Amino acid sequence: MSLRVYNTLSQKKEPFEPVRPGKVGIYVCGPTVYKPPHMGHMVGPVIFDTIKRYLTLKGYEVTLVVNVTDVDDKIIKEAADTGQTPQKVAERCTGLYMDCLKSLGIDTIDRFPKASEHIGDMVQIIEKLMQRGHAYASGGDVWFDVMSDKDYGKLAHRSTEEQESGNRTLEGGGKRHPADFALWKSAKPGEPTWPSPWGPGRPGWHIECSAMSIKYLGETFDIHGGGDDLKFPHHENELAQSECCTGKTFAKYWLHNGLTRVKTKAASGEWKMEKQSKSIGNVVDAKQFIDEQGADLMRYLLLSTHYRRPIDFSDDVIASTKKGLAVFPRLFERVEAIAGGKLADNTPDMDQLSTAITETDLTAFAKAVIAQKAKFLEMMDDDFNTAGAIAAMHDLAGEINSFIEARHVEQEKAPALVSAATAATSTLRKLGVVLGLFRVGVAAPKAAAKDDLSEKLMQLLIKLRQQARKEKNFAIADGIRNGLTEIGVTLEDRADGTIWRKA
Numbered sequence: 476m477s478l479r480v481y482n483t484l485s486q487k488k489e490p491f492e493p494v495r496p497g498k499v500g501i502y503v504c505g506p507t508v509y510k511p512p513h514m515g516h517m518v519g520p521v522i523f524d525t526i527k528r529y530l531t532l533k534g535y536e537v538t539l540v541v542n543v544t545d546v547d548d549k550i551i552k553e554a555a556d557t558g559q560t561p562q563k564v565a566e567r568c569t570g571l572y573m574d575c576l577k578s579l580g581i582d583t584i585d586r587f588p589k590a591s592e593h594i595g596d597m598v599q600i601i602e603k604l605m606q607r608g609h610a611y612a613s614g615g616d617v618w619f620d621v622m623s624d625k626d627y628g629k630l631a632h633r634s635t636e637e638q639e640s641g642n643r644t645l646e647g648g649g650k651r652h653p654a655d656f657a658l659w660k661s662a663k664p665g666e667p668t669w670p671s672p673w674g675p676g677r678p679g680w681h682i683e684c685s686a687m688s689i690k691y692l693g694e695t696f697d698i699h700g701g702g703d704d705l706k707f708p709h710h711e712n713e714l715a716q717s718e719c720c721t722g723k724t725f726a727k728y729w730l731h732n733g734l735t736r737v738k739t740k741a742a743s744g745e746w747k748m749e750k751q752s753k754s755i756g757n758v759v760d761a762k763q764f765i766d767e768q769g770a771d772l773m774r775y776l777l778l779s780t781h782y783r784r785p786i787d788f789s790d791d792v793i794a795s796t797k798k799g800l801a802v803f804p805r806l807f808e809r810v811e812a813i814a815g816g817k818l819a820d821n822t823p824d825m826d827q828l829s830t831a832i833t834e835t836d837l838t839a840f841a842k843a844v845i846a847q848k849a850k851f852l853e854m855m856d857d858d859f860n861t862a863g864a865i866a867a868m869h870d871l872a873g874e875i876n877s878f879i880e881a882r883h884v885e886q887e888k889a890p891a892l893v894s895a896a897t898a899a900t901s902t903l904r905k906l907g908v909v910l911g912l913f914r915v916g917v918a919a920p921k922a923a924a925k926d927d928l929s930e931k932l933m934q935l936l937i938k939l940r941q942q943a944r945k946e947k948n949f950a951i952a953d954g955i956r957n958g959l960t961e962i963g964v965t966l967e968d969r970a971d972g973t974i975w976r977k978a
C-alpha cells in the first residue's frame with residue numbers, strides 16, 4: 476500500500492505524491508513565544524517529527540521547517556504586563572521551547588526561522604501583492620483585499636458571513652471590507668518597529684509564515700501543518716496571500732492536528748473536557764510533564780490518538796498510558812536478560828534473521844513478526860495512523876511474550892530460540908524508534924529513575940530474601956516483599972532471577 480494523507484483542502488484522503496520526486500518540504504506553524512510552553516505546544520512538533528521519521532524511512536529526503544513567531548500582539552502585551560522588553564520575553568520563551576524539544580528527542584527540525592529576522596522578505600511579498608492589486612495601504616497600515624481573491628475561503632470551507640465574523644475583531648480602521656486582514660501594522664508607541672515603504676511598523680501574523688515557508692521551501696511545497704485552531708483565519712490568510720503573490724499553488728497538502736483537551740470540573744460539579752489554553756488557565760506545563768513522566772510517555776500519549784483527533788488529558792488517561800507504554804521496556808528487559816546484552820540499533824531484526832531460519836515452527840514465528848511489522852507500516856501509510864501502529868506494536872509484543880513462554884526460552888535458553896526472540900524484539904524496538912520512542916539520550920522520567928544506590932540496596936534486599944527462602948524462613952522473605960510493596964516497589968520472580976520495579 477502506498478501512503479495516503481487527509482488533505483484539509485479537499486477534505487479527502489489523497490495519494491501522497493511530492494512536488495519534486497524523492498523530496499518533501501514540510502512547514503509547521505510554530506509557537507508564539509510569550510509564555511512557557513504547555514502540552515498543547517508539543518503536539519505539532521511530536522506529530523511532524525514522527526511524520527518526518529516515517530517519510531525518511533520510506534526513502535524521502537525531508538526538509539522540516541518550524542517557525543518561531545517572535546513578533547506578535549501577545550508578546551507585546553506580556554512584555555508590558557511584566558515590565559520586560561518584547562525581545563526579552565521572546566528570547567526566554569524560545570529557550571524554554573527549545574529545551575522541551577531537546578528533552579523529547581526532537582532532532583529532525585532543519586530550521587527554526589524567526590519572524591524578526593525575515594521582515595525584509597515580508598515587505599517584498601506585501602509590495603508584490605500591492606502591485607498585483609491584492610493589497611492596499613491606508614494610513615500606514617496595509618490590508619489584504621479579500622474580495623480580490625476569488626479562491627478565498629477554499630481551505631477553511633467557510634461562507635462569507637463566517638469569514639467576516641472571524642475577522643471582525645481585528646484592530647485598526649481603514650479597511651474596505653470587514654474580512655480584509657492586516658499585512659502591515661503602523662507603528663504604535665512602545666512597540667517594536669521596522670522601516671517599510673509605508674512608514675515604520677510591524678508585520679501582521681499571517682504574512683510571517685508566508686515569507687518564511689516560501690523562503691526555505693520554495694513557492695510550492697508539499698505539506699503545511701499546524702493545529703486545528705489555525706485553519707481559520709491564519710492558514711486561510713496565509714494561503715490567500717501566498718497564492719495571490721506567486722500565482723502558484725502554495726502547499727499541496729494541508730494537515731491539521733487535533734488540540735489537547737483537559738478534564739476539568741465545572742461549577743455544577745460535572746466533569747467535562749475542554750480545550751487546553753492559557754486564557755482558560757488549564758494548561759499543563761510541558762517541561763514539568765516531561766521531567767516527571769519522561770519523554771517517551773509524552774510521545775506515546777500524543778501518538779496514541781490519531782493526529783487529527785483531540786487529545787484528552789486526565790489522571791485516568793495518564794495512568795492507562797503508563798500501563799500501555801510499560802509493556803515495551805518490560806519486554807526489552809526480559810529479552811536483554813535472556814540474551815545477556817542490551818538491544819541496540821544494530822541488533823539484527825527479524826528481516827535480517829528470517830532468511831537463516833530453517834526450523835518450521837520458527838518460520839511460523841518469524842512470519843507472524845513480519846506480518847505485525849507490515850500491519851504497522853500499513854497503519855502509518857493510512858494518513859499516519861500512529862494509534863493503529865501502536866496497536867500493531869502491542870500485538871507484536873504479545874506474540875513475543877507468548878513465544879518466550881511457550882518455548883521456555885527463559886529457562887532453556889536454546890540458542891536458536893534466543894536469537895529468534897531477540898530479533899523479534901529488535902524489530903519491535905525499531906518500529907518504536909520510527910515513532911521516536913525507545914531512543915537513547917531522551918529524558919527518562921525522574922520518578923522512575925533507578926539511581927546507583929537504590930540499585931545496590933535493592934540487589935542486597937533481593938539477595939537477603941533469596942537466602943531467607945532457601946532457609947525456609949518465609950516470615951522474613953514475605954516480610955521483605957510486603958514491605959517493598961508498601962513503599963511502591965514490586966519484585967518479579969523469573970526463571971533467571973528476580974527483578975524489581977517502581978510502581
Ligand SMILES: [Zn+2]
Nearest residue numbers: 504505684709
Ligand atoms: Zn503560521
